[in-house]
């Protein structure tokens with residue numbers, strides 16, 4: 484109950500200032516009733532679900548693609564000092580580029596739709612997952628690696644049976660950071676290079692001065708973020724020893 | 725069937741300094757011996773044990789296991805570390821079957837064998853627990869079992885009981901002697917505790933430092949079971965102490 488107290492106070496204040504007092508006009512700040520009406524219509528028409536699914540698909544696709552490449556790569560780089568040394572410079576240069584800076588190329592290369600959004604998300608979560616994985620691998624306790632060897636692990640088994648599970652908590656933290664970035668990227672990408680998704684819903688509604696739907700779109704993104712957070716907390720509580 | 729160490733030298737280079745960890749070490753360990761490496765901190769006990777385990781490489785000299793040079797770790801030589809070394813993401817049972825599962829044996833057989841070994845040290849009720857749920861003594865017992873279950877010829881142990889209180893230490897020492905008598909392994913056990921060495925070993929390798937070297941090997945003929953409070957035990961303990969300090 485306690486976490487709901489602050490939002491409830493905010494909604495009451497919002498109502499008071501937008502309906503009886505009417506501080507600003509509706510198209511600048513929608514009333515709670517407008518938001519509820521928009522939400523109702525968007526839900527009934529199935530639009531909200533479609534947009535949310537479009538966003539979720541991009542987030543998951545981008546995240547999975549990025550993980551599939553950056554986790555094994557991170558394990559390799561964390562394991563071999565030489566490879567890490569070789570890739571330091573290129574990672575150092577590519578990493579600070581904000582994912583949204585890839586929007587022009589993503590449109591040029593992939594047009595409008597699912598793929599450019601996925602690409603932006605991929606670029607956004609690739610480096611955090613990579614960096615966290617490298618870090619987790621490097622922090623693997625040497626005594627565990629040596630214990631494995633005296634129990635008969637080959638080099639490959641050392642990686643798959645000791646280094647990987649030992650870095651898993653750190654990798655999960657990287658995924659968590661990745662999801663946060665992915666959500667930000669999707670919405671930004673959808674605002675310019677898409678015809679579906681919550682970012683598109685927000686942008687489109689704002690052009691139609693439908694501020695109620697803008698708020699519904701914003702809150703939906705928040706809910707998705709919260710949902711991922713809960714999932715990761717569940718995984719982590721099972722994983723951290 | 726012996727471990728032979730011939731003219732072994734080992735230095736560590738750190739920044740500009742060079743530490744002579746072991747100098748001109750010669751030692752022969754017969755199969756089924758219980759050997760303790762005893763000496764003050766920094767005399768190279770851990771280094772020598774790690775060299776035998778293949779976890780470290782010597783600068784010169786050689787270590788032979790049944791005539792074959794030791795170049796890398798192997799499950800023929802189990803190693804119990806001073807630090808806790810159980811895999812924290814695996815249950816006790818999965819920790820114990822770890823080495824067996826690497827060899828693609830039948831999972832059922834492996835579990836059966838692991839359970840038998842765990843029961844032999846009274847740990848049958850901990851199978852489903854994770855390492856962080858165990859006491860220090862239990863962790864080290866699981867670590868010992870995790871090595872033993874692979875049936876290594878040799879068991880190398882680096883002060884495995886040093887973090888335990890005295891009651892637990894004595895209990896585990898007795899358990900170890902029983903395991904050794906039953907399984908007939910070669911055990912090389914590092915300790916800086918004279919009492920522990922006299923209780924456990926047939927041969928006590930006395931080491932000195934700066935640089936690390938072997939002073940002499942004392943053959944402990946005290947019959948088993950050994951009683952810490954017996955006159956003979958205390959006499960040998962005193963004698964060993966004197967040798968160590970000379």
Ligand SMILES: Nc1ncnc2c1ncn2[C@@H]1O[C@H](COP(=O)(O)OP(=O)(O)OP(=O)(O)O)[C@@H](O)[C@H]1O
Nearest residue numbers: 736738743745764765766767768769770771772916
């Ligand atoms: N990896 C290393 N790098 C540099 N020096 C080392 C390393 N390992 C050991 N040494 C040095 O070699 C010497 C012997 O160390 P070792 O750990 O074998 O001693 P020890 O007899 O096991 O001591 P303790 O009883 O404290 O465990 C010490 O002077 C130590 O500082």
Ligand SMILES: [Mg+2]
Nearest residue numbers: 769770771882
């Ligand atoms: Mg030591």
